[in-house]
Amino acid sequence: MFVQRTLRQAVKAHSAFTSSPAAYSAKVLSSRFYSTAVAPLDASKLEINASKNKKPLQENSQLVFGKTFSDNMLTIEWEAGKGWAKPEIKEYGKLHLDPSAVVFHYSFECFEGMKAYKDKNGKTRLFRPDMNMKRFNKSAARIALPNFEDEELIKLIGEFLKVDDRWIPKGRGYSLYLRPTMIGTQESLGVGASNKALIFVIASPVGPYFPSGFNAVNLLATSDKVRAWPGGTGDAKVGGNYAPCIKPQLDANKEGYQQNLWLFGADHQVTEVGTMNCFVFWKNEQGERELVTPDLDGSILPGVTRDSILSLARQWGEFKVSERKFTMADLVKADKEGRIIEMFGAGTACIVCPIKKINFEGKDINIPLDPSDKTSQAGKLTKRINDAIMDIQYGDVEGPKGWSVVV
């Protein structure tokens, strides 16, 4: 009898406190996963209360990433036991949150980065939005935030883009950056699954990452601080992955390097560069031309651009394409033997970002660029990948099925 009571008592005693929200979480969990009454995310319930205030647009040349936002935003609230409320498009404006909201304390937050492009016919296109939605749901699940119906959020983003259509800048290289974000909004300091959440999508017009030809970056190979680890959250786009990388980045900046090359383990495996996936194109030890990026072992972000580059390169079939680990020792050896062809980071913001130098343990590795190109610092493959992906994003070339989606 005593034993039978114990667990229940313990759960009850613990449920109310920071360290042990067992009972509470169990309740949330059961309502979330076992109740059939909770409302799914339903785009058909959208309410549009768009802003009557039309802010002035900026000149394309004045656009700065993530600084200016469109007139409206898309918001959708979620509550445990109830599910997703009516989605709403309303005037862009402040969020009003209790200071006890768990997003401020325990980092219940995840996001996506994607872009809307205007094609030459004036149509609006998204690039592989299904990949973003899949990852968004995966990130949310990793931090016990609710999941949603992928297709419905894509539809809602399409509606949002219709309302704020004038904010999508025209011209190759220009786009409307979209930031779908999910936060936990429970108003209680108990450390457990959040009983409330909010999806919001905001939009910021952006220009090309490299407005006048590529500028290659210098990297500081960093091993004293570690971006991600197996069993951690490196493969999820959660907020907690980002703030800890700023101090090392500032330290790198002070020494004249723009980004960190994140290493892992005693053998200094190359993982990511800044907030981008990392690619090396080299002649490997077997003498084959090979494009390599680290495999998705749980600590690497499954980038949409990363996946697209791998797909395109495999489709081209001109060189070997590998997802596998490689170390700084591999790079140093390849450099000594003159086998590195080029190297770049990859992500939504830049598509590709050429690398020209890596400092590792006080010594520089110089990465080749295209010496025949006097106006732009990038290797030939880097430029080819950039053009190929951009062609598809802007609808100039028909890409693989489902990559460029007219909304």
Next chain:
Amino acid sequence: MFVQRTLRQAVKAHSAFTSSPAAYSAKVLSSRFYSTAVAPLDASKLEINASKNKKPLQENSQLVFGKTFSDNMLTIEWEAGKGWAKPEIKEYGKLHLDPSAVVFHYSFECFEGMKAYKDKNGKTRLFRPDMNMKRFNKSAARIALPNFEDEELIKLIGEFLKVDDRWIPKGRGYSLYLRPTMIGTQESLGVGASNKALIFVIASPVGPYFPSGFNAVNLLATSDKVRAWPGGTGDAKVGGNYAPCIKPQLDANKEGYQQNLWLFGADHQVTEVGTMNCFVFWKNEQGERELVTPDLDGSILPGVTRDSILSLARQWGEFKVSERKFTMADLVKADKEGRIIEMFGAGTACIVCPIKKINFEGKDINIPLDPSDKTSQAGKLTKRINDAIMDIQYGDVEGPKGWSVVV
């Protein structure tokens, strides 16, 4: 000439974008660290605009951790190049933040947990607030948030406690839980140091963790998910450490365990339990009675309770006290040989939380409690530590200098 231009150009090109806020960060950095004009945190500038609305207090028996908050809150804004603004005590209420505020995206957030106690003379006491302030500053620096003057924030918390004095519950085991929090509030999606920040302190009255005698917890030893890693943020109290632990906790709950015992490495080192530090009291392999907790290797939170337990136990001088790594194999062997005396977690919420069972790879390790105690599940040392710390916190016993501070 080209080479000279390159870095500047690259920095400029990168500064505006998600992946590379080099120039921007350098500007923030220099204004923060090299300008002498920035204002320090100054408690003498406090403005008190306390709420005229006095919310009803709850009965002591009704108190739930982190659910109800006092009438007011303390807030202090910071801006790069300007420093700390006037602190303000004002009515507890919502924070109004732009959806682009970096706290929602990149987890610029850190916090402390501390308590205010009413002693038998009606005076208000804090327990080792200098330790909390030191750690708060260390956490902030780890995620490139600004630092502040420790003593000034302690003074401000003292003023806050005077204004909300009626919210400090009386009685042993009761206290006003304080949650100092710092968030980055920059309104821009660039991934760099936040150019604005906010400290807020909120307060929630709480009762004893174990209202009617200790309830020992069952733990699931967890190695597929990892709480912290060398080079990560395990030794800082940043939000990003918490949300990723909820899913594993829910999984443990489903199997009937209240908490995770977080392991690390191929040799399954014991690190923390739930959100608490972990202690084992055993007869070690040399036959000595020894209290052990993992050493602060960068992945362990430097708990105030942890430090207090070590100090007290060393002062008692009755058994060996060690900060060192130990593994699940060590625990399994000690269990087989009947050498485990007791085991507990330690943290501000509970002081100590006894452990009675650990499931590791499908097998249970039963941890002894005090068999002579029919009303409470805890070992003798666990109970002694709890009483000793509580005696000091409530001013009933004079502790080491600076531990119990009347404000």
